[in-house]
Amino acid sequence: MRKKRIVVLGGGIAGLEFLSRVTRKIDHSKYQLCLIDKNELHIWKPMLHTFAAGSNAPSEQGIPFLIQAKRYNFVFEPGEVSELNIKNKKITLAAYVDKYGKKILPERHVNFDYLVVALGSQTNDFNTKGVKDYAYTIDDLGKALRFYDDLKNYIIQAAILEEKHYLVVVGAGATGVELSGEIINELKQSAQYSDHDFAKNIDLTVVQSGDRVLPSFKQEISQAVKETMNGIGIRTLLSQRVAEVTKDSVVLESGEVLPADQVVWTTGVKAPNVLQQLAGVEQSKISQLVVNNKFQLLDNADIFAIGDCSQMQNKPLPPTAQVASQQAIYLSEYFGDIIDGRPNIPPFEYRDYGALVSVGRYASFGTFGNRMAVKGLIAQLAHLYLYRRHQMQILGIWRGLSAIIADFFRKKAR
Numbered sequence: 001m002r003k004k005r006i007v008v009l010g011g012g013i014a015g016l017e018f019l020s021r022v023t024r025k026i027d028h029s030k031y032q033l034c035l036i037d038k039n040e041l042h043i044w045k046p047m048l049h050t051f052a053a054g055s056n057a058p059s060e061q062g063i064p065f066l067i068q069a070k071r072y073n074f075v076f077e078p079g080e081v082s083e084l085n086i087k088n089k090k091i092t093l094a095a096y097v098d099k100y101g102k103k104i105l106p107e108r109h110v111n112f113d114y115l116v117v118a119l120g121s122q123t124n125d126f127n128t129k130g131v132k133d134y135a136y137t138i139d140d141l142g143k144a145l146r147f148y149d150d151l152k153n154y155i156i157q158a159a160i161l162e163e164k165h166y167l168v169v170v171g172a173g174a175t176g177v178e179l180s181g182e183i184i185n186e187l188k189q190s191a192q193y194s195d196h197d198f199a200k201n202i203d204l205t206v207v208q209s210g211d212r213v214l215p216s217f218k219q220e221i222s223q224a225v226k227e228t229m230n231g232i233g234i235r236t237l238l239s240q241r242v243a244e245v246t247k248d249s250v251v252l253e254s255g256e257v258l259p260a261d262q263v264v265w266t267t268g269v270k271a272p273n274v275l276q277q278l279a280g281v282e283q284s285k286i287s288q289l290v291v292n293n294k295f296q297l298l299d300n301a302d303i304f305a306i307g308d309c310s311q312m313q314n315k316p317l318p319p320t321a322q323v324a325s326q327q328a329i330y331l332s333e334y335f336g337d338i339i340d341g342r343p344n345i346p347p348f349e350y351r352d353y354g355a356l357v358s359v360g361r362y363a364s365f366g367t368f369g370n371r372m373a374v375k376g377l378i379a380q381l382a383h384l385y386l387y388r389r390h391q392m393q394i395l396g397i398w399r400g401l402s403a404i405i406a407d408f409f410r411k412k413a414r
């Protein structure tokens with residue numbers, strides 16, 4: 001009997017947590033599990049700003065999909081999904097090209113019986129002029145590393161040639177705040193081991209259209225974070241909209257022009273391009289797939305969507321790691337029951353455990369369940385706990401613990 005193929009698109013937080021759990025529940029003599037991802041490594045996306053700032057390395061934190069595949073009994077197909085044909089249940093993967101431009105694999109097609117779309121999201125530039133051509137985004141590993149490579153060169157010039165480097169971060173949500181804090185943190189740490197004051201010639205401005213940083217947090221946290229940022233030398237420009245990004249500046253709607261060698265765009269998200277091209281399925285304003293409370297497309301029960309690329313009908317949730325993880329856990333729990341058509345499956349219920357943010361190693365803040373505000377060590381530990389719990393989910397307890405111990409010694413040896 002032919003095994004039915006369950007294909008998961010995207011091995012991020014939602015996709016890999018789903019796979020790592022569902023593999024223990026489904027009957028492998030009836031179903032084959034397959035993962036498709038454009039990268040070779042699984043990355044905890046909330047860590048991308050640390051790769052962009054150079055304080056962490058993907059070779060140390062990334063988990064190779066090939067190893068996960070062997071361990072958890074699924075097939076890994078590397079490749080970027082370029083087209084999704086829902087009617088014919090067929091996925092097209094673009095030719096696989098390495099980072100030097102060498103073609104490794106031709107364009108391919110993969111068929112599926114069941115599909116779980118977990119392709120995440122990308123930064124939304126709201127069609128602002130010049131962003132595509134001149135701004136960086138840090139919404140995937142390649143882009144975060146690209147930004148860091150250039151930042152490193154500017155820092156060397158700033159330190160050795162005493163040249164001023166102007167860096168503008170657009171957006172003071174969690175990504176913008178954490179990235180700018182991490183950059184200053186890294187500069188100050190590096191300076192401890194050198195005769196050069198790395199931070200002296202770096203001019204870092206964060207521009208925000210709203211009147212406070214971290215608008216989704218409590219007012220008191222926004223205020224404390226802004227004070228921390230200003231205290232470590234980050235300029236915050238609030239209530240300012242960006243009209244255009246040029247090769248060497250950011251033009252504000254007020255007419256002010258900020259000099260900029262590097263601009264990082266961090267505001268908002270939208271679904272990946274491949275989903276924007278889909279026709280004939282219900283999608284949100286930012287092209288997420290609209291799903292029912294069991295994560296099935298509204299008119300195709302064999303196709304599921306979880307994480308940032310999905311939106312539950314009548315119950316939109318924020319694009320966060322917490323949401324992606326809870327959705328993956330629910331779907332892995334009930335996936336077999338849903339595809340076997342068993343009755344009385346409880347609908348997904350989201351539990352909001354709050355949100356956390358860190359400004360480098362200078363300060364951490366958080367809210368639990370939207371009520372209690374915490375700061376300092378408790379918030380820092382809670383932040384770390386989220387990542388470590390995710391590692392345990394996908395690596396298992398022993399490998400997860402080994403990763404924690406390895407990180408500890410790596411930091412000491414650095």
Ligand SMILES: Cc1cc2nc3c(=O)[nH]c(=O)nc-3n(C[C@H](O)[C@H](O)[C@H](O)COP(=O)(O)OP(=O)(O)OC[C@H]3O[C@@H](n4cnc5c(N)ncnc54)[C@H](O)[C@@H]3O)c2cc1C
Nearest residue numbers: 010012013014038045046080081120307308319320321324
């Ligand atoms: C810098 C940064 C910091 C963040 N910090 C936080 C935080 O502190 N707390 C929090 O809750 N959330 C945070 N987030 C948001 C959080 O990371 C996302 O909500 C979460 O990763 C969503 O999980 P996901 O599985 O839907 O997508 P992802 O984790 O992004 O996974 C998507 C996967 O799909 C793959 N993929 C994408 N397109 C294609 C394609 N065309 N073909 C093949 N593969 C593809 C990607 O390689 C990736 O592996 C942050 C995001 C960023 C960018």
